[in-house]
Amino acid sequence: MSVLVLCLLIAALLLVRVPVAFAFFGPCFLYMMTSDQSVGLALRLVSNSTASFPLLAVPLFILLGSIANRAGIADRLFDFALALLGRVRGSLGYVSLGFSWMSGSAVADAAALGKVEIPAMLRAGYSRPFALGVVGSSSLIAPVMPPSIPAVIYAGLAGISTGALFAASVVPAFLMALGLCLVVFLWVRRMPDLPRTEFSWSRVATTGRRVIAPLGAPVIILGGILGGFVTPTEAAAVGALYMLLLGFALRTLHLRDLPGVLVEAALTTGSIMLIVASANLLGYVLARERVPQEISEWMLGLTSDATVFLLLVFALSMVLGTALDAIAVLTLTVPILLPIAAQYDVDPIALGVLMILSQMIGLLTPPVGTVIFVLQAITKAKMAEVFWGSLPFLVPLSLLCLGIIFWPDAILYLPQRLGL
Template sequence: MELGLLAVGIILLLLARVPVAFAIMGPCLAYFMLNGYSTGLALKTVFDSVNSFPLLAVPLFIFVGVIANKLGIADRLFEFCLAAMARVRGNLAYVNVGTSVGFAWMSGSALADAAGLGKVQVPSMTKAGYPFRFAAGLTASSALISPVMPPSIPAVIFAAVATISTGALFAASVIPALLMALGLVIYIAVWVRRNPGFEKEPFDLNRLGRATVRVLGPLGAPIIILGGIMGGFFTPTEAAGIAGLYMVLLGLFLKTMSWRVLWEAAKETVFLCGGILIIIGAAGMLGQILARERVAVSLAEWITGFTDNPLVFLLLINLLLIVLGMLIDATAVILVTVPVLLPLAVSYGIDPVHFGVIMIVNLMIGLLTPPVGSVLYVMSSVTARPVDEIFKGIVPFLTPMVAVLIIITLFPQVVMFLPNLLGF
């Protein structure tokens, strides 16, 4: 009964548009007090949830993405991709995806990608004659590559909660992220064929040379992050810190860094991290309650009684996560559901790394769907257009995203190939 009232309380607060962290924290505090537990225990639970060395990588990776935006790295990537694909018909659409892939190696956040690249890509595409809905939908959808491609912030959070190797999860995420890009490229190819008029441009070797020189410095960040982690030289947290320092030094070398830029980047990082850490603390309280109420055991008994097929289990989990991703922030879903669902997945013989990638891709699709869809609201803010118009542009691009989710669910070897190759 108490657990049911807790769930009802959280749902009602979410429907009332109360921020996720407080919608979870309020009913959880009421549960603690009604069951005779002190508020001190509740506060200790919150503190213990965020007092994690692996989670220190989250603000550092956010800082790398934010400072990259402030330094104009997105513009440099956009210029390079445009110069390289000048002769390709419909090149601005392909450049949209290519720039997102390049920025994803530094960002790890869909919101940073959508905010930084959306300001460049959508106006450029609409000026060239692309329909606004197509431009906005493609930009929002390609932004999902960032939280899947390492350094993925959701992957850092999942690895910390699941106590698995962040490097292994990073390696496992590379091919799914590239598949997402490939799916968007295929959709673009079909769209361009059906919509003639977006002709190729003359190729300029000098322009490409200048753009290549301008992009070489920023490409050092992903080399530090991925090479350091997968080569065993750094932990993810150390790699994030070194990459942050590298971006600051790069800004000084490029003469785009100033005290004002650094201060604004620090403020934005604190703002974004504050929201994430509050959610982590609230989810820690809820997780302790779920453990006390033996929810994991009850759910395991129900699911194992329903099916003993791992594939059916994964399909059920996908449906559950799609619904949760539409309604609740992805960070909260990971923190609350992983302690419950991961032991179940392992009991079905599913590798935790494979399960983590499925969960991340699934929940990132939720960033494009109302009512919570954070990327929707970021794109609406960047373009000054209504959210419903942005969503109408996104709908066609959900097909390749869901196709990738199905592929990685049915064929675990696609996900596990790279971690196995690297010896994780």
């Protein structure tokens, strides 16, 4: 069974909407059986791929996000942000950009927050393409801003410090938000009739008191990791416990809510781990067929310039990100690209930030970006409205990727400064 047949089978299964994990599992098991490989070996590869201490942070971060959403933390932050920015034209657009860190998943943010924010913007007189574009683009910050699930996966695959990758991702995440804010500013200038609310210090004080405790979670997580006090896995556990106790203390979370929270976190974790396991099996098959070596020789024969290599990585990651989950793309491509990057003297941390950001752009890239279809499904909007609403926001994100490609050392300053 050739690699070409294997890839065609996987592509066919993906086209008929078979879940990514099973689209990988089926052809790979068929390959193992037809090439005299032990099915027991395949099962060991699948089980060993998820038996990793760094990956233990994934379910804990997912649990933290589930607890925060169920406890209504986003509502408190939303009210405070509106109190601060109510007088600013396009305030709802700016506020939407501030809620991308809640779940760590672009698709989850687009689905959950889109149901709330898009109707609110439409009622306030914003155009539908604008509302769709803001929510879709803001959701892309979630997997880049720490704590980032794709960053945890990449760090485990690449054998690098998760804390260092988190530190390197902070500045790009803020630059993403700044670039998207610029697009919002330019767009709302053409909408002079947008409603505004009077600024009130009493309202700011009231809503501000309600967000002091929730803002302790990112301080504990990022401060603990970047300060070297805890590992990312330990920080995730402490953060989840803090959010759980906070929900009980604020009386926005009750014991009867816990089964639903745990089931939601377990389902999300299960889907991610299935993808990791199936992609690891596919990686074994590709390695056995010397695909990584062939790609490496092709790239090295094509160019000796690290910048050209990074441009190819950007294009490949973006294209794959339009069709596949980020976890699947990372698990498939990191073992192939990392050794090649070493030959170009590309730092693995810079490579990781570029790959994750490129895949996020792919999620919002017409015509097949996953986030685009999520927005269309939850709003019943025309696909053309989602396309045209998303395109302006892709400009600053693409420019940021180009900045990382031409100046990769710039994002390494913070982790080097922190000694990570």
